[in-house]
Amino acid sequence: MHLPRFEYIRAKNLADGLALLAEHGADAKVMSGGSDLLINMKFRLDTPKVLISLNGVEELQTISVRADGRLQIGAGCRLTELVANPIISERFPILHDAMFSVGSRHIRNIATLGGNLCLETRCWYTNQSENWRMTREGCFKTDLEACHVIKTANRCHAINSSDTAPALMVLDASVIVARHDGQREVALIDFYHDDGVDHTVIKPDELLTAVLIPGSSRRTIFAKLAQRVGLDFAVGTFAASVSGSNDAPDSVCLVLNSVSAAPKVLAESEKILTESGLSDEAIEAAAIAARKALGEVTNLFTPSGFKRRLVKTLIRDALHELREQAS
Ligand SMILES: Cc1cc2nc3c(=O)[nH]c(=O)nc-3n(C[C@H](O)[C@H](O)[C@H](O)COP(=O)(O)OP(=O)(O)OC[C@H]3O[C@@H](n4cnc5c(N)ncnc54)[C@H](O)[C@@H]3O)c2cc1C
Known part of the structure; x- marks a missing residue:
């Protein structure tokens, strides 16, 4: 299966990535590891005109302890590195276990924490090739106000499959969401919408830059x-x-x-x-x-x-x- 045509831009740094998002808005999609996004593009579920790669953005790949004691993990950190990080396995074993459970080692080598939290919702009827989908009507995810899963539904019921989201939520974690002119902190518990199409609070010109986890004796x-x-x-x-x-x-x-x-x-x-x-x-x-x-x-x-x-x-x-x- 081939990727559709798109313009590929590798952001030089965070400011550059945010400026590119401001410029291209809904025409663009950000890519971290690409382990999920590229498959969705091959399925023609995502057809961005512009793909902004965050892979070269070093600011998103750091881990630090903030002045308020919270651990800050950059959204671009790879799961393999985070799984091997002793601070995480000692202080937050639940996060270690959740990250270790994501896919296989190959997937974790490229997958990032930010990509996992922003993972698109999935549906048995939609996460299929375009040819397969053409055998039936569209749905909320594609081009019709309809749901094949719950026929009476007035919104999309595709499923959130992020493994790190529940683990981070019970740790009372927050995320930083940034755009070209500022940033906001959102408690992870308020980050998701119960709607498979519009499933997070992130707007087209925003991206997730970091996860903040408070110290915990839980x-x-x-x-x-x-x-x-x-x-x-x-x-x-x-x-x-x-x-x-x-x-x-x-x-x-x-x-x-x-x-x-x-x-x-x-x-x-x-x-x-x-x-x-x-x-x-x-x-x-x-x-x-x-x-x-x-x-x-x-x-x-x-x-x-x-x-x-x-x-x-x-x-x-x-x-x-x-x-x-x-x-
Ligand atoms: C065989 C296979 C098995 C898998 N198994 C699992 C599993 O068990 N558990 C699981 O949770 N996932 C699984 N996945 C899905 C996926 O690999 C992981 O969720 C991975 O962590 C996604 O991270 P990524 O960096 O590759 O995201 P990408 O593919 O780069 O992005 C995913 C989505 O998030 C958006 N995005 C990425 N980074 C940001 C950011 N910084 N700010 C805002 N939006 C952003 C992208 O635009 C895209 O919509 C699997 C995938 C495959 C192919």
């Missing part, structure tokens, strides 16, 4: 199920963090991903565990509440009944493991 866990490890995207991922004791936690954060257009914060399950602690009964109730929180489950990639069962089991097993960490 216990954490990351769980993921994929049909073929290293090849397939997850059919479900779950991240959890707890502070305080198992019996009386100070706070509990639970986020599910790869089941909907945006990572899902499990507020009801969090409430159950915060009020009742991590007892067997509370964990079971939290897992059941998570299953209910799924709401309208899409039939993407796996049957919806399987997805409901998966969520309950994934969460229950992970929470038991998290509880054991305290002993």
